[in-house]
Amino acid sequence: MSDRANGKPETGAFFPRDRNWHAPALTPGYKTSVLRSPQKALLSLDGTISEITGPVFGHSMLGELDNDLIHNFAKPGESAIGERIIVHGRVLDERGRAVPGALLEFWQANAGGRYRHKKESYLAALDPNFGGCGRTITDEEGFYSFRTVKPGPYPWQNGVNDWRPAHIHFSVFGHGFAQRLITQMYFEGDPMIWKCPIVNTIADRRAIEQLIAPLDWANTIPMDARAYKFDIVLRGRRSTMFENRMEGN
């Protein structure tokens, strides 16, 4: 159960981010980071009400096909080409508590490794029935799921011969703006993961392994789609017992 589900106010500050666990800003192996990385120290301080709070998104904003990338861009009666998969999992915080009502937005290349974007120049074909975006909101226990096709790997201009392993981008809102997170999910067994300069911006192998979704045979639907399980952990909140009233107010 989450504090929200228990009806308890969530007003504690978030655990500090472990900056050694995340990638540093400057990672020269990923060339674009060189001119886009802050070089001065971050100003560190405990979260204020401006970061402890965050926007809320209601289930009513979701369309019927928002969590079905196989069909949400396809012509009626048609579907996207590729390996049909279900991606599902749970959004938790660092204390292991469910995060209900978390908006997840995801985007990806098609089965051939091609994105539907005007800046994309890879020669792989577009799929007329695949847009590449979807979204969902976690339920009261933090669970989510969506349908898609497995994205293909693709080459990119970084080193002479760099390729991205198959991946799905995730954007996540928790309950506080300080929890805002964008990450990428990879697929179990892909040897390209360990060759990728973007994956390798992360120094700690355990942090990379946390981004790799295992094949979830138990949840695979016979004659339909295989399942991959991807849990996401957001920053935890301190217990509010000593800080639920601001002094001087």
Next chain:
Amino acid sequence: MVQALGYLKETASQTAGPYVHIGLTPNFCGIDGVYDADLGTTMLNERTLGERISVSGRVLDGTGTPLRDALVEIWQADAAGLYNSPSEMRGAADPTFSGWGRCPTGADDGVFRFDTIKPGRVPFKDGRPMAPHITFWIVARGINIGLHTRMYFPDEAEANAADPLLLRVEHRHRVATLVATGSAPNYIFDIHLQGEKETVFLDI
């Protein structure tokens, strides 16, 4: 041995990449018909209380070149200084004001723009009022973990001088990187990712 704390590790951030628009503003990049509208394009309506303002700006790299593939989100209090969030315990915020906005930087000029209201003041943890401010979060290709910062207002010199966060900035000339230029109702806030004018980014 002692008991295990049992905490989980936060999922590591990865760059939003060059195609962040597909996921977060699909209509902006020509993927029509999946969502009615891109999230975060409208923050208010005609009933929203408060002084109408616009905030526009660019995100600049270490050479001074504007990023044309960045995405900026903002989060702010309403005109009375209340957040539209379940974690806001001081009262009910204006229900017509979301407090949250999202805007990609322009594909040609690299400019983002938010039409919003001027936020009221909210308290620091010790009760001191913070100066009116807007929280910013910036992601883009080449940014490995989203960057948090704040925009303060150039016409709030007295409040800014007493702001608990701004007072924490050791090198005083860098405070200016957190204060918009322009004047009411059109403010300008350029974000410098690195270099002499590097914006103060927050680990908060």
